[in-house]
Amino acid sequence: MADCCDVSSETKENFNCPLCKTKGKSVEVITLKSLLTADALKRLEVGLSYNFCPAPECDVIYFNSGQQVFLKTDIKVPIFQKDTKNDVPICYCFDWTRERIQAEINQTGTSTAIQEISAHVKVNRCGCEVNNPQGSCCLGNVSMFIKQITK
Structure with missing residues (x-):
């Protein structure tokens, strides 16, 4: 399995979400297998490539080129x-939430x-491909959030 925080391993095709038309980000099937509910997992087409829809307003989480979608209600x-x-x-x-980051900034x-997180990634402790719904490293999201709340 590739290092989940190695962006150079991202070579799959990205499709547009069939609902909101936002360009998706490819995810490995292991991500879906880890995070889909039991009922949704029964519908997974393992041989196809899946994308994650990052659009905040869209209910689609995962979709494939055949227009199959998994919604928020299909994710654990x-x-x-x-x-x-x-x-x-x-x-x-590593359980960093908006609340935890905000509290630390308020205190310190x-x-x-x-x-x-970077220290854990360096010693290969992260499991983003099975824990993070976007199927990749969270550091970009964490950095963006910290920048937003410290402006």
Whole structure:
């Protein structure tokens, strides 16, 4: 299995979401196998390529080139990009939520999330391909969130 935080391994085709037309991001089937509910997993077409829809307003989470979709209700965890609640993970491997990052910044004036996650990634502890619904490293999301709340 490729390192989940190695962006050079992203070579699959990206399709547009059949509902909102946003360009998707390819995900490995292992991500879907890990995060789909039991009923949704029964519909998974393993031989096809899947994409993640990052659009916040869209109910589609995963879709394939054949227009099959999996919705929010088909996923076991809340989706950071689509759920604005404070307890939703930004980092699914090491439990960094909006709330945790905000609390740390309120207490100390800064966040150690990026450094802590990076240290775990460096020693190959992350499991983004099975924990993160987008199927890849969370560091971009964590960085973006920290920049947003510290402006």
